[in-house]
Amino acid sequence: MKATPLSNCERRFLLRALQEGKRLDGRQCYDYRNVRVSFGPDYGCCVVELGKTRVLGQVSCELVPPRPNRPTEGILFFNVELSPMAAPGFEPGRQSELLVELNSLIERCLRNSECIDTESLCVVAGEKVWQIRLDLHVLNHDGNMIDAASIAGIVALCHFRRPDVSVQGEEVTVYTPEERDPVPLSIHHMPICVSFAFFQQGTYLLVDPTEREERVMDGFLVIAMNKHREICTIQSSGGIMLVKEQVLRCSKITAVKVTEITEVIQKALENDQKVRKEGGKFGFAESIPNQKITSFKMGSTAVDTNNVEEQAEEIITKAEPPSEVVAKPILHTPGTAQIGEGIENSWGDLEESEREEAVEEESESEVTAFECQKRESEDTSTMKETKEDEPIVLSDSEEEEVVILEPQELPKKTRTQTNSKQENTSKKACNRKRRKKRAAH
Amino acid sequence: MAAGSGVAAEACVGQVVLPGDVLLLPAHPDEDGEQLRLGASVAPRGRLLCGPGLRRCAAGLLVTKCGLLRHRQPSGGAAAAGGAYWVDSQQKRYVPVKGDHVIGIVTAKAGDVFKLDVGGSEQASLSYLAFEGATKRNRPNVQVGDLIYGQFLVANKDMEPEMVCIDSKGRSSGMGIIGQDGFLFKVSLGLLRKLLAPKCEVIQELSQLYPFELVLGMNGRIWVKAKTVQQTLIIVNILEACEYMTADQRKQALAKLSGH
DSSP states (O other): OOOOOOOHHHHHHHHHHHHTTOOTTSOOTTOOOOEEEEEOSSTTEEEEEETTEEEEEEEEEEEEOOBTTBTTSOEEEEEEEEOTTTOTTOOTTOOOHHHHHHHHHHHIIIIITTOBOSGGGEEETTTEEEEEEEEEEEEEOSSOHHHHHHHHHHHHHHHOEEOOEEEETTEEEEOOTTTSOOEEOOBOOOOEEEEEEEETTTTEEEESOOHHHHHHOSEEEEEEEOTTSOEEEEEEESSOOOOHHHHHHHHHHHHHHHHHHHHHHHHHHHHHHHHHHTTOOOSHHHHSOOSOSOOSOOSOOOOOOSSSHHHHHHHHHTOSOOOSOOOOOEEEETTEEEOSOOSOOOOOOOOHHHHHHHHHHHHHHHHHHHHHHHHHHHTGGGOOOOOOSSOOOOOSOSSSOEEEOOTTSOSOOOGGGHHHHHHHHHTOOSOOOEEEOOOOO | OOSSSOEEHHHHTTSEEOTTOEEEOOOOSOSSTTSOOOGGGOOOOOOEEEOTTEEEOSSEEEEOSOEEEEEEOOTTOTTOOOEEEEEEOOOOSOOOOTTOEEEEEEEEEETTEEEEEOSSSSOEEEETTSSTTOOSSSOOOOOTTOEEEEEEEEOOTTSOOEEESSOTTSOOTTOEEEOSSSEEEEOOHHHHHHHHSTTOHHHHHHHHHOOEEEEEOTTSEEEEEESSHHHHHHHHHHHHHTTTOOHHHHHHHHHHHHHO
């Protein structure tokens, strides 16, 4: 498809607004949009939202023979893709200039800055090294894809865990994630790109341009820096002449922005680490709010007035209608609580005595779960999460198979009641059923 | 193709329907045509209008879009059969429909014809003679990148859509080239239909704030012009935010603005 053309009145309006110092979304000239980082269930998968621009980053690794001229270094491979869902002008399989520019910027920012220690990726010198592959997919284009992509790249790399390896003489053992905890990559620093847009031959400067602003800009400057104020890469495009003071000013602004963004990233990484360690729910499903028809929500709609900006913003940011559901925590054992529901727990190891029962239960639960899902999909408007009026305290015993049902039904299930419970579960109507299988250690 | 038997259409009005659902229409009243009916008790066979998101199938109506089912009684009174059913769905991508008034952006001038981008899969064509008072000598002053408000004369899936800026009588009735100032932005189609409803609250409340000019195109594009850039931006932000705000939140936001 062709990209939507920019009309003359939009262009004129944007430039006029800029001369008065106003931006479309109410930001100041040096303001960044909200950066939001969310992680997927696997290590190394993250989505970064910069306003409405969304980039997905995914890291994977593989053991390969090293490059002949660098036998003791691992291999890094970066790939940026513009998904056709990002903008109407993006088509699959077409190498546009923009894509080439993005790829080269990300390469320079992450590879030439040597933020990843490639020596630590070596397993057997000259024979086996780790190849780390970073894939960035742009999911939505609302301006400033470079910044979002660089943040997604570095966050995914920091989040990623590779399998642990041990070398004993000639023998190399690669441990699976179940045998030994996977190991994070060795990252020296976090380079982040910050983009600047210039208008009217360099008179006006905007940080973090949106898609409209990018269309009317004259020149473009990208500075990649880390929080130690080291510049990793600089690129200026658009063919306008930049004065020395402007570039210095931009680098100062970059230093401030990079510190802020690095803080956001660190906090997000720590939160995710904490949630995983505590065994809570993590993944994309948790970061998308449900109970909304349009889950693509506007973070804060800044209404553009001088005096009432804070007040109006405050009202509008709290504007999401409060969800009716308050999930009550379920106390499994003292010290372990569950809030909300999640995917089926798949503890693989079951003891022999529980195995037959488990097989029966599993096939049956799959059937009922499928039925429930079917009914759920037909009934989306009236669907509410099950409300629990009081926290259900389950038994301490780890030997029991526990089925969590509606409060009307029996919350607990013991071995002796296995048969009757199987009948009951098949008669349930449109309720969500959660199962928790305890692995007998 | 339909999963299971259908549901009666009246039962589903105001509920969410999904593509593939079959809606059964009320059975025709004169099934047993043996009896003679006299006088006013003749059941009228009204015309049932099958609106967007629905398609006729053997059993009744087949739903093709997901959304809320709506129904409107025909104007003949409650007893008249027929009426209109349609599905209110959330959509941003526009499909040209004959008779729709849209805002197009001129992308090319090819001899006698302008090519406009209307947000659909094909560009629409607009003849230079389709303006009020245009003749071969007196051509309209249209440049590439201008905005045009017109309606579709031809819009189906087999042909390139054609637009005109005059109605059937030859008058422009508000259509034509939109002025140079102002700002154009895009919203979802559902919000736009809400704004186009007669006596729309949003527009009435906004008009209490400042005077402004507004053009609403059915393809999701809105053009706004107010006296200053500031006021224009406020209106743009409020209209974009209306999609996600309830009526009370909107009233609060506007009250704050009008207070200052």
